[in-house]
Amino acid sequence: MNLRHLQPAHCGDTALRVRLAEGSDWTRWELTQAQVTTLAAQRKLLSMHPVDATRWQLKAKDRVGSVRLGTGEGAVQLTITPKVPVDRLLHLVAYAPDRVEYDSRPVTAEPRPDLLPALAHAFVSAAERALQRGVLHDYRETYDTLPVVRGRIRYADQIRRRPGVPVPLDVVYDDHTPDTPENHLLLAAARRLLRVPGLDPSLRSALQRLTGRLDGVRLLPVGAPAPHWTLGRRNARYAHALVLAELVLRGASYELGDGRHIAVDGMLVIMWQLFEAYLARAVGEALRHRVGGRPESQDRNFSLDTAGKHVLKPDLVHYLPSPHDGVLRQAIVLDAKFKTRQERDDLYQMTAYCVRLGLAEGHLVYASGSPGTVDVPVGDGRLRIWRHVVDLARPWRALAADIEALAEAIDSARTHAT
Structure with a gap:
């Protein structure tokens, strides 16, 4: 076993980057006491035992992924690489996203152009099934000023703004619209995936058709949180596609593709x-x-x-x-x-x-x-x-x-x- 000398990566502050492999043998690492304390608290993730005062042997258990651990001098970014290639891993995750443990503490990841194609394929398939019976619509209470009556006249607003003037009218009505949280998620995920380099032309065309079907749905503002949705009879046919859309948006920062190390949520x-x-x-x-x-x-x-x-x-x-x-x-x-x-x-x-x-x-x-x-x-x-x-x-x-x-x-x- 060779001693691994690591260069610390910067994730807001200096953190030791420890990389282990699923199912591999023991590897030897040089650790400070603060880093030992951090890793010793992660018995679900790895096994460890000392070689001498500063060197420790580490071995991954049955989890794979990357997570940020500890703070300050004890900060460690632990990455456990899977045996299977990443596109296969994401293919599995696309079917079982509830089996992923997310950690909101940021870790660094090297941009990889091949991380999302498998997820894109699964998302397109789920979204097309979700839209087989048409785009989901819902009623939204809309306040407007119109030349004719639609819905109910807002008499208090009408008298306050235009006393004695018959038109235009201040009205409120229920608008049957596709501009719903569910469709916001689908559109945001589709547009995100269209920016992934190297997608098959057929997959890119399918994503473009999907965005075309969501005409009338507003784009999420940059940096806005993903819309909240609650599963029910109305949107049950969307459920699988929505879970995948959230997964696409959560993992979006992996895909910058310009050589930078970038911050992403931890995932195990x-x-x-x-x-x-x-x-x-x-x-x-x-x-x-x-x-x-x-x-x-x-x-x-x-x-x-x-x-x-x-x-x-x-x-x-x-x-x-x-x-x-x-x-x-x-x-x-x-x-x-x-x-x-x-x-x-x-x-x-x-x-x-x-x-x-x-x-x-x-x-x-x-x-x-x-x-x-x-x-x-x-x-x-x-x-x-x-x-x-x-x-x-x-x-x-x-x-x-x-x-x-x-x-x-x-x-x-x-x-x-x-």
């Missing part, structure tokens, strides 16, 4: 949680488009015992209409495993899921390894457990295609079992 991701959430949501969405029904990510509707004390937690249960009465019932169960090898306990877990849900097959999805099947005798019959692999080392476009192929394979297995 637990990779196994991100992988599980991504697989559940991406496959669920692909299944919904392919066979209909309703996906339930992280489904908690079933218990192993009759008392309901031992809740089962499969990453995805997909519900389809019953051929007998049309009622939605559990039809597919999937569990994701961010592991380098397949373990027997995974088979036990999936067997329990299948037996409890009354299904003849279950699906385990790993981040590496070899696919295959395992047949498990249950009573007078059997159930089949499929082991799939989604390789995060593949380019993100290939990864998106792999999800579609996985959904097709799951549907085929279900049809065959039926």
